[in-house]
Amino acid sequence: MQRKRLVFPVLAAMLGLGALSGCTGNETTPEQPGSAAGGNPSAQGSKFPSKLKISMFNQGTFNAAAPVPSREEDVQRQMLESAMNIDLNMVIPQAGQATTKLNTLIAGGDIPDLIFLKTRTDLAQYDDQGILADLTPYMDQFPELKKRFSEDSWDAMKYKGKIIAVPGYDNVNGVRSLFIRNDWLKKLNLQVPTTPDELFEVMKAFTERDPDGNGKKDTYGFIGGMNKEGVLQTYGFDVLMWMFGVNPPNAIDVKDNKPVLLFTDPRMKEALTYINRMMEAKVVDPDWVTMNTPDLLDQKLFKGKVGVMVRDARRLEPDAQQKMQEVGGEVPEWIIIPPMKGPYGDQILETKTYQSNSWAISVKAGKDKIIRILSMLEYLFTDEKVYPHYAYGVEGIHWKLVDGKVKNIIPELTKEVKDKYAWVDHYKFPRRGDDAEYFSFKNPKTAEAFTNNQQYVMPTLPGAGLTDDPNDSKAAERVRYINETLIKFMSGKEPLSNWDTYIKTLETKFDLQKYTDHITAQLKQQGYIK
Incomplete structure (x- = not known):
């Protein structure tokens, strides 16, 4: 089998940033001093001379109900704005209303600069509408960001020969044991x-x-x-x-x-x-x-x-x-x-979960914002010094240094403190999916097993990102027949001597060749088949 090399990280999980004001246009203002987060690694200022307003639509948070603090209290936002010299405005839609909210913004011409999307179908759909920027010309400027995710995760960000998004967050694999x-x-x-x-x-x-x-x-x-x-x-x-x-x-x-x-x-x-x-x-x-x-x-x-x-x-x-x-x-x-x-x-043990979620950038953002946003994502995903500030939370509250190593202390917090700082969950999307410390395992054997399991997680199979043929009227029935027959074979309700009959039925009754032709065309488009 053709396998692509799997680069660990692996991941499911939390994502998002604070819900603040609505989306803004492509504004640039004279450079201003960033808000210094005392003691934080971004306090030295930004390498960017001019401040940009960046709007983010983030429907991936795992805690949309969490309160959003003011900028003065929001250490993570201060760090990010200072490091990137930006004014960050973020929208977190209510649960179940994300698609409606995003489509309303788009219809009104108020397209967010940075958009979190949950599925590849959404990614392809918005690109077909001409909303998303082609990131291919920019990616060589961000080698650390490219290295951060595995090759199959980046493959999931490609559509019609272009890179149109950055992976949203690591899915989590290796927990099943x-x-x-x-x-x-x-x-x-x-x-x-x-x-x-x-x-x-x-x-x-x-x-x-x-x-x-x-x-x-x-x-x-x-x-x-x-x-x-x-x-x-x-x-x-x-x-x-x-x-x-x-x-x-x-x-x-x-x-x-x-x-x-x-x-x-x-x-x-x-x-x-x-x-x-x-x-x-x-x-x-x-x-x-x-x-x-x-x-x-x-x-x-x-x-x-x-x-x-x-x-x-x-x-x-x-x-x-x-x-x-x-x-x-x-x-x-x-x-x-x-x-x-x-x-x-x-x-x-399992295959790496398909990278369905993504960060896409609006074509309306323009070149300067695209570069600034990609810089921001590279900073969030790859800067080791700031990693605990986003993956774990507020230093001294959610994590501390013990013998020079980061110790996640979330399990030790009282409910009152957890509720007070619930908003940090909006910032956790950079966490690595194979980070045992992030999960706060109490039994060392759990952490050991989780870490050891990573070597038995194989790359995502090429077929994971394929889309259904809308003209395939037999798709649902074919899937049901496959599931039911496999179970019958393994349980003995159907003798395995009927294996050839099973294949023949798929070919004659369920248009297996038509299905094969459809997926072959997609695999060619994605570069798996030459």
Whole structure:
């Protein structure tokens, strides 16, 4: 498979800046002294001689209800305005009203200079309307910003051969983890598995050899699930499929200059055969068919009757450990292990989440503002000295230096203090998605697992950024058929001897070739296929 090198960071999460006045025009005023944030790294002033007014439309904040302080109280804003010599005016729309608000501004000719967009569809739509600037000619002036995000994140910012945005914020990957009962391994004198076959034997032993010692056959080797739409992804079975280099339900890769539909790839049949073998051996908790929310899977983790699961690494944290004691009467020795290395050399936990969010710049902003805005984004995303001021909050309140290292102290704050400074959440979008300190893990093993998991996060697959064909009337039905059939194969309701029939049905009933032609054209446009 053609893989693009993954550069960690990884990320989901907080974004935004304070909601202030409405958008402004392309005004320039004589240079004025910036507001010095005492002790902050930007207080030395800006390299830009003239002040610009920059308007920002930020619909990505995770706390739009948080109060916005005055400029005198807003340390982050002072730092940013001083460093960039700008007057920053930001709009944060109310939840659920972002699109309406943005379209109203655009219709009125009051287009924001800097616009946060949540989806690639929005990005393409506004570019098609001629609203967004082509950033391609400017990017070589900002090498640190280019290095800050991985190649596949930048690929998501391209449209019709142009770079039309900067990645919005890091998505978070590597939190989902492969859990195993280490106390059961010790009890049964077993080693941590490293291959699919070893994993199967461990799961079989967990099912058949009474690892909890209660004299009852009431334990299982594995449990996964699927969401309420019947999709297997992110509920555990997908990690088993990744052992064979495939992923449900509609993942698309590129090999030998051609699209590879992983849901029809022969390796998918191998993955389904493996899971069906687990089902036949009864090592899978039969409740898997009802596991359609993360909370239900957590309950299985807390009860401690399953030996292998895919759960959030934060289940090693003290509050989750307490839940285990309350629900199961004990705190099992759960450990997080690397994903199995499959027959083709794949060792994958998950793919990097597609970079759907972005910062776009209005074509109306003009050259000077484009350069100033890109400078501002480079400053926010790459300046190590200011990083804790934006990622964590106010120095002395949200973080402090301990033995020369930044220590995030948010968990130690009282509710009163957290509420008083809730507005700092508007500034956290520069935080790195692989920053264990940002997440304030209390158990060192959680932070260790999160950090170790990063090496098993593979680049985003080429097909992640594809858009549906509006003329494909069979799209929804085809997806439903794929999901349902994969589940039937792995559960044994449909014999795997019918694999060729499944492929033939996709070709004849669901226009697989037409679908393939559509995605091939997009992959060519995006440069994955020459």
